[in-house]
Amino acid sequence: MSGNASSQSFLSRYVFSLDHRVIGLQYLFTAMALALVGGLLALIVRIQIAWPDHDFGLISALLPQGFDEGVMKPEFYAALFTMHGTIMIFFVLSAALIGGFGNYLIPLQVGAKDMAFPRLNALSYWIYAVSSVIMLSSFVVPSGPAASGWTAYPPLSALKGAIPGSNLGQDLWLVAMALFIVSFTLGGLNFLATILALRKPELSMMDLPLFTWSMLFVAILGLLAFPSLTAASVMLLLDRHAGTSFFIPMGLVLSGDPVPGGGGSPILWQHLFWFLGHPEVYILMLPSLGITSDLFTVFTGRRVFGYRSMVIAMALISGMSFLVWGHHMFVSGMSPFLGSAFAVTTTLIAVPSGVKVFNWIATLWNRPLQLTTPMLWALGIFSLFVTGGLSGIWLGQTQIDIQLHDTAFVVGHFHIIMAGAALFGVFAGLHYWFPLFFGRLMSERLGAAHFLLTFVFYYATFFPMHLAGLRGQVRRVYDPYQYEYLKPLQSMNAFITWAAVALALAQILFFINFFWSLKRGAPSGAHPWAAESLEWTEPESLAEGV
Amino acid sequence: MTEDAPRNGGQLARVFALLTAAFAAWAAYALATSSMPPLAADRGRIDSAIELNLIVSGVVFLGAHLALVLVLLRRPREARIPRENIRVEMLWTALTAAILVALLVNSEIDARALAGGDEGADAPKPVVVEVVAQQFAWNFRLPGEDGIFGRTDPRLVDQAELNFIGLDKKDPASEDDILLPQGLLILPAGREIKVRLRSLDVIHSFFVASFRVKRDAMPGLQGEFTFTPTTPGSFELACAEHCGLGHYRMRGLIEVVPEAEWAGKVKEATQ
Amino acid sequence: MNPTTLAQRPSAIEHAARIGVVAALSATTMLFASLVSAYLVRRSFADWRPSSALWPFPLLALGLLASLGIEAAARSSGRRRRQGFKALAWASASYVVSALAVIASIALGQGGLGAPYQAFVALLLGVHLVHSLGATSFAVWMLREASGPPSENSLLLARLVTHFLTALLFAIIFLLFVLR
Numbered sequence: 003m004s005g006n007a008s009s010q011s012f013l014s015r016y017v018f019s020l021d022h023r024v025i026g027l028q029y030l031f032t033a034m035a036l037a038l039v040g041g042l043l044a045l046i047v048r049i050q051i052a053w054p055d056h057d058f059g060l061i062s063a064l065l066p067q068g069f070d071e072g073v074m075k076p077e078f079y080a081a082l083f084t085m086h087g088t089i090m091i092f093f094v095l096s097a098a099l100i101g102g103f104g105n106y107l108i109p110l111q112v113g114a115k116d117m118a119f120p121r122l123n124a125l126s127y128w129i130y131a132v133s134s135v136i137m138l139s140s141f142v143v144p145s146g147p148a149a150s151g152w153t154a155y156p157p158l159s160a161l162k163g164a165i166p167g168s169n170l171g172q173d174l175w176l177v178a179m180a181l182f183i184v185s186f187t188l189g190g191l192n193f194l195a196t197i198l199a200l201r202k203p204e205l206s207m208m209d210l211p212l213f214t215w216s217m218l219f220v221a222i223l224g225l226l227a228f229p230s231l232t233a234a235s236v237m238l239l240l241d242r243h244a245g246t247s248f249f250i251p252m253g254l255v256l257s258g259d260p261v262p263g264g265g266g267s268p269i270l271w272q273h274l275f276w277f278l279g280h281p282e283v284y285i286l287m288l289p290s291l292g293i294t295s296d297l298f299t300v301f302t303g304r305r306v307f308g309y310r311s312m313v314i315a316m317a318l319i320s321g322m323s324f325l326v327w328g329h330h331m332f333v334s335g336m337s338p339f340l341g342s343a344f345a346v347t348t349t350l351i352a353v354p355s356g357v358k359v360f361n362w363i364a365t366l367w368n369r370p371l372q373l374t375t376p377m378l379w380a381l382g383i384f385s386l387f388v389t390g391g392l393s394g395i396w397l398g399q400t401q402i403d404i405q406l407h408d409t410a411f412v413v414g415h416f417h418i419i420m421a422g423a424a425l426f427g428v429f430a431g432l433h434y435w436f437p438l439f440f441g442r443l444m445s446e447r448l449g450a451a452h453f454l455l456t457f458v459f460y461y462a463t464f465f466p467m468h469l470a471g472l473r474g475q476v477r478r479v480y481d482p483y484q485y486e487y488l489k490p491l492q493s494m495n496a497f498i499t500w501a502a503v504a505l506a507l508a509q510i511l512f513f514i515n516f517f518w519s520l521k522r523g524a525p526s527g528a529h530p531w532a533a534e535s536l537e538w539t540e541p542e543s544l545a546e547g548v
Numbered sequence: 549m550t551e552d553a554p555r556n557g558g559q560l561a562r563v564f565a566l567l568t569a570a571f572a573a574w575a576a577y578a579l580a581t582s583s584m585p586p587l588a589a590d591r592g593r594i595d596s597a598i599e600l601n602l603i604v605s606g607v608v609f610l611g612a613h614l615a616l617v618l619v620l621l622r623r624p625r626e627a628r629i630p631r632e633n634i635r636v637e638m639l640w641t642a643l644t645a646a647i648l649v650a651l652l653v654n655s656e657i658d659a660r661a662l663a664g665g666d667e668g669a670d671a672p673k674p675v676v677v678e679v680v681a682q683q684f685a686w687n688f689r690l691p692g693e694d695g696i697f698g699r700t701d702p703r704l705v706d707q708a709e710l711n712f713i714g715l716d717k718k719d720p721a722s723e724d725d726i727l728l729p730q731g732l733l734i735l736p737a738g739r740e741i742k743v744r745l746r747s748l749d750v751i752h753s754f755f756v757a758s759f760r761v762k763r764d765a766m767p768g769l770q771g772e773f774t775f776t777p778t779t780p781g782s783f784e785l786a787c788a789e790h791c792g793l794g795h796y797r798m799r800g801l802i803e804v805v806p807e808a809e810w811a812g813k814v815k816e817a818t819q
Numbered sequence: 820m821n822p823t824t825l826a827q828r829p830s831a832i833e834h835a836a837r838i839g840v841v842a843a844l845s846a847t848t849m850l851f852a853s854l855v856s857a858y859l860v861r862r863s864f865a866d867w868r869p870s871s872a873l874w875p876f877p878l879l880a881l882g883l884l885a886s887l888g889i890e891a892a893a894r895s896s897g898r899r900r901r902q903g904f905k906a907l908a909w910a911s912a913s914y915v916v917s918a919l920a921v922i923a924s925i926a927l928g929q930g931g932l933g934a935p936y937q938a939f940v941a942l943l944l945g946v947h948l949v950h951s952l953g954a955t956s957f958a959v960w961m962l963r964e965a966s967g968p969p970s971e972n973s974l975l976l977a978r979l980v981t982h983f984l985t986a987l988l989f990a991i992i993f994l995l996f997v998l999r
Contacts, residue, residue: 157767254702266935399655485799
């Protein structure tokens with residue numbers, strides 16, 4: 003091989019490493035970079051909703067194909083919310099919580115030297131990296147990125163003439179998603195094997211941190227739920243290129259011209275998609291729930307109340323998450339009997355979730371708390387989980403869903419429960435394990451300020467969306483004020499956008515804190531939090547400081 | 549590090565508690581005073597269900613956030629809370645389940661009532677309307693005197709001839725079909741409306757916020773649902789499912805008129 | 820970190836490998852469950868017209884031969900073991916080629932993949948063929964990596980995977996040619 007020795011060792015140590023800790027950090031940094039992209043897309047979307055005729059000036063110069071003399075094109079708006087959702091759900095939150103924390107911590111928390119299959123682990127990261135590049139590359143495609151929503155419902159996503167994004171952009175989306183699923187599957191089986199087979203013999207399952215438990219359930223959910231989107235992606239690619247009609251019904255007319263072929267069922271895609279899609283929501287939730295419980299244990303100085311029932315609740319939530327997907331299709335015309343069945347499962351999944359909330363209160367009640375930054379984020383998750391869980395119960399009832407389905411209410415709901423709880427989980431984990439990763443502490447003062455601002459502006463952004471939804475504001479619209487009855491909502495939408503801008507600005511504090519602490523943070527010592535889980539107490543699990 | 553961390557009862561805790569209390573109070577107030585577009589159809593059950601849920605979830609929401617505020621503000625005293633107490637856990641599991649089951653039963657009763665269908669033989673026949681969605685417009689058709697919709701065929705669609713739904717004019721049943729102008733539907737107040745919903749191209753969704761009605765228009769399938777508009781006036785029909793670049797402007801108008809004026813208004817609109 | 824450091828606990832690694840393979844097979848099962856449920860839905864539509872242009876027995880025979888090959892290899896040693904692996908390799912390779920031929924003939928034949936039944940034959944066989952190819956390449960890579968004869972554990976896993984793929988093929992053929 004050519005190249006000098008030092009660059010080789012740098013490559014093998016930090017780039018093509020097989021060490022689970024390096025791979026975990028690779029996931030974290032990649033996800034952090036993609037979060038900037040996903041966040042920027044969201045801001046542009048928000049500006050458009052609040053001021054539809056806005057001249058985007060500088061932004062339009064950066065992405066000329068999406069704008070017409072500074073004003074956004076409607077098809078580009080659709081591409082923006084599609085890519086925002088896809089990138090944030092899969093490439094940022096799943097990757098950070100599971101690829102990042104999971105890879106770094108599972109071996110440490112179960113007392114293993116590394117993952118069961120280190121090569122597979124590295125492969126899984128690199129497939130993820132390639133799939134993110136493919137997903138991002140669609141921004142330079144002339145017809146633009148996929149624009150059929152992160153749910154990619156056909157026929158919109160199947161017919162090239164239905165929307166510009168359904169050309170090459172949609173193919174790149176499908177290929178990137180299929181690769182992401184392969185990466186996630188490889189990671190999942192690695193997690194499962196590591197937790198079950200490489201656990202220290204003297205460590206019983208009932209002694210594991212709840213974060214590790216959450217990773218076990220996440221791995222199972224991923225392995226069993228994700229393949230259905232692989233199947234659907236292959237079928238949609240065949241529909242788009244090989245002349246099949248799995249999802250394209252008979253007798254379509256697109257802008258006056260008959261569509262050849264047909265006979266398929268678009269609703270079949272929805273079933274396959276949501277069979278993945280709903281467990282994916284819990285894939286994002288469970289790690290945060292696990293982290294919250296573990297942090298409550300550490301910072302109240304006592305094991306979380308009802309540890310055993312916390313594990314059972316996670317198991318029930320995971321199991322039931324396979325039975326609720328139909329609630330995304332209540333208004334699709336599904337049989338009322340089926341609708342009722344899905345309403346029952348959807349509503350009852352709130353029972354184990356309620357148990358978690360009550361147990362958390364019992365853990366915190368009358369205890370001296372150490373309000374460190376990670377603990378603040380965990381308390382924030384408690385609040386988000388309650389707020390978002392309650393609006394979930396609304397949407398789980400079929401008659402209420404008739405009115406609120408596909409409105410801003412749903413957008414507010416899932417940003418609070420799924421996106422919010424997962425994002426707060428990322429922050430909780432980053433602050434908590436930062437000393438383990440880098441041997442230094444993050445600034446508590448900056449951390450507290452960042453938390454308080456994020457907490458306030460997160461709710462200021464997403465809570466009013468419930469009100470807009472109740473007033474009938476439909477989602478994914480480029481210009482809501484085409485409707486007379488939505489015109490009075492402009493000031494509310496402007497408020498939401500300003501709150502979102504403030505939320506974005508508050509994140510600057512985090513980046514300052516993160517990178518400053520990386521170089522200048524106070525040395526943490528081996529045991530900064532007085533935590534008892536193995537990643538802190540086992541001598542060989544001390545960070546080398548990457 | 550952990551020794552000098554801020555404690556509950558301290559300054560940071562007070563700031564956090566204040567923000568939490570302010571948010572919870574604002575959220576509860578905003579939701580309790582929030583409004584929906586004025587109800588103009590016989591579907592008040594949905595409004596009642598939302599009110600019921602608002603009360604139930606409001607209590608839980610305020611309770612949980614009150615607990616959080618108290619946890620933050622109170623200086624802890626010596627308490628004897630065990631690590632586990634199966635009886636207490638069973639109690640709150642059962643309580644949660646009982647509330648949820650009650651909500652579910654209510655939802656099921658509402659769903660059945662809203663689905664409608666079997667009012668008995670003596671009820672007046674519903675007015676049948678065919679709604680055909682396309683990128684990015686709504687087509688409305690009434691069957692006319694004979695009560696039968698004429699045949700349609702996608703191959704006959706001719707936008708230049710304004711035959712958007714591909715009506716077969718050779719079919720005798722299509723002679724008296726009434727094609728309303730695109731985007732305008734005129735309905736009689738107080739009569740039950742039966743909508744036959746389909747789509748020509750991609751998935752759309754028929755949403756009238758004031759009627760509390762929403763149903764996806766699935767290409768290849770025909771959906772059917774009923775509602776009764778109660779108040780004369782004009783109401784906006786929105787597309788609720790992302791259907792392409794013109795999704796935002798796929799707007800329709802529904803004019804509800806007193807039943808006596810209905811036939812005249814329809815005639816006026818089609819001339 | 821080098822994977823060999825894990826060799827301190829060989830039983831744990833073997834256990835992990837078994838869990839990994841079972842997990843991979845579960846994911847594959849779910850993938851086919853999705854495809855099969857799509858097939859079962861589609862076949863209930865009115866325009867379902869299965870054709871009988873295809874003769875599935877050669878594919879089944881090759882699948883069986885692969886399973887028999889690995890069983891023979893597992894139960895013997897030396898020259899006979901090599902023969903067993905050879906049979907497995909030939910059967911797998913011929914299966915991949917013939918399944919490809921079947922798909923190509925459907926795609927290029929009358930109506931191509933436009934007819935729903937033909938589309939499902941190509942889809943199910945195609946996805947199965949990709950998995951067979953993947954499993955075979957993985958096995959070849961493993962055998963080249965490992966010095967010396969394969970361990971009992973890896974033989975067990977290879978048998979499991981081979982029989983799983985054969986059983987899957989039988990299920991697919993049953994669906995496509997009996998329950999069509």
